[in-house]
Amino acid sequence: MDKLIKAVFQLQDFKIRTDDDFIDRLNRQYTPGVLVLFAILISIKQYVGDPINCWVPAQFTSAHLSYANTVCWVSNTYYVPFDVAMPHVNEARHMISYYQWVPLILVSQALLYFLPCLFWRFLNRRIGLNLPSIIEASRATQKAVFPETREKSIRYVVMQIDSYLTASVRRHLPTGAHAGGWCSRFARALSRSWCLACCKMYGNYLTCCYLCMKLLYLANGIGQLWMLDVFLGFQRSYQLYGFHVLVKFLRGEDWSQSERFPRVTLCDFQIRQQTNVHRYTVQCVLPINLFNEKIFIFIWFWLLAMAFMSTINIVHWLTRQTILSTQTAYVRRQLSSMDTINKREHRATREFTESYLRRDGLLIVRLVANNAGGLVAADVLHGLWTNYGPEKRGLADIASAASTSRAGRSPHEIDDDAHGHGRWSRVKRFLVGGKRTPAHVDDTNTFPEDI
Template sequence: MAGFLSIFRRALDQDMVDNVNGFWSVLLLALCSVGAFLVRYVTDPISCWHPVHWTSSHSSYADQTCFLTDRYYGTNPSLPSHQVREPVPSYHLWIPLILVFQALAFKVPNTIWNGGKHLLSLNLDETVSSLNNVQLTNAENRQAIFSDAARVFGSLLRRNRLFLALLYLFVKLLSCVNLIAQLMFLTIYFRQYLAIRVGSSAGFNMDSIIKPLLIKDVLCDISVRKMTNVQIFTVQCTLPITEIYEKMFTFLWYWVFLLAVITVLNLVLWAGYLFLPFLRDSRIAAHVKAAKGSSPDEHSITRFISSFLGIDGVLILSMISQNSNELVAANLTQHLYQVFQETEEEPDVDAVGPGATGTEVNLPISDLSS
């Protein structure tokens, strides 16, 4: 049971916007896909007008045959009966699969993030979970664990200072591209009236842009074989299931539109926080001050971020702050700052000499013979 509930737990190495894009939107589209498939069997998906002399078996066969076809003819009353009719395609049979592909498109950025973040050799999700549990221990053990975690973090951050942050922003950019592409797809192929009104008021020829995949009123040809002769009946049909699909895609359009606005703003805020010093440095300084009790030197904080934490360290501390609490982030930041001060106090130049066992020993230059 705990394993099943963990599926709905928010990932601790992403923010809420990422979780809505990578999990809840995928779940929503998956449910819509299942619903679009089941609605065929719990409602009357098509209704056709039949001649009076047809029996119930004739009518049932005509309804099923017309529903399972994907090409109809338009019901234009001004069109002469002798004129060749142009076929009109309908994609109502493909709606569940279309929704599945939309769900997969939402999952792609999250998959790239989960695959690329391990290149840092740091499992941030498990780390945040462990730091949350540390708060339940006594003060002495808690400080020792934070000190060990800071040294491990410091060792890893020396090898990666920018890769994780760039990957995270790239994943958010992919989410924005996916949302904008899905918004255009829903507008063009599913006749979203709000977008049509906005586009028309902006001067666009929406009639040439909109290409609906679903139609309601159609003419359907049915071929009936009698002995060696094939007789073709043309019946007029309406697709009530199209109305259900249109309402579903209208809801999805508003969902994607609001999520696109939020995701774009979220990307801008994250980029500003990671790369603008006046937003980034003040928060790190506040965490050091909260744990240390005194205001650190501004130049020291700048060196701490640029030469020790890097942009990746700022991202990690921000994730810990969002997914744990400010106290945990402040404690870890203070211990990282102590590790940074220790590295600054070490001699700048070391000499290395081989030991008897083949290991390397660091010796100050003053101890070496000329």
């Protein structure tokens, strides 16, 4: 009991995780909240009020009336319009069988909308990156009053991102005699052109998981329209239910009366009296369908809006994370806003984006910008640029120049590089993590225009 009381009083310290964007929060937070609220409302009407009232023959006692109401509630009723003749005993009927299970189906919809979020959090936790703490620290930076607090928060965020980026580079760095083979070059080119390829080896893992989560949200919204169609038994017409309501509304017709949610239904049941079995057909009122109708109209428009916004959001993030020129331009714009780079370092920013940040680093920075603002994201990028170091930026330019001039070198010089004696091999050893030697210093001095 003590643990329960402590848990109740600690609810005020509960914080909602923000490791995604606003459209994701609409899917995983606001949509389940709305569905659970509707489920509570319907449950109160079912268990507190009278969900069904049947008109029974005059000879029925109060016990018969209670029995008829209970039997018609737990069994399925059927709908027959007043201008249509009653069906025969063995004739098919338009059965209404959903009203008892509406709270359960609403709670199930809420759980289905939260599953993609669990998928995203499970996968990004496996790589050892505490993304929610990074976003939370970024939000604390935005609200910081003292410069020291802001600087510590930025340093923490930069340290976490840099640790993840450098660790992933070391873990998946190609080694051996075939490290630079055509397979490795093809995989590297494929990963740069498409963010869903070679995701774990070339810095696309988080991006791949994030886009998969968004695709699950989209599939969830579309799939639930078909699921409700089967559950409500509308003869495959719930997908167009909202359009029918709009057409009636624009024509000035009564859109609140629908055969899909009838308020007056019929119920058949039998009563055994000694050896005789009496069959009765009573007319029942379903006041709960007054709520069900409005709730499922709202849910139809809500699911359609969520599917539309999820589609636009997926296209937006695909454009952001797939096109490398867009990523490089974003990094340059953020760094230029803080006077971090000059015109001579544009080639270095491209190497910084493609080789150091890659798509996962840019995804984290963009999530920081979405949740904590562009100024905090610019500070984080500035810290990552500082960690990248002037030596790596200079040697990145040297490596680019050496790779372009490699085609015109003699076979003897290329053979020296293959055995580790050439200038290009020493630059590569430095980029991998080796320490600077006098030979490196002499080589860098031969390219003053690139430094």
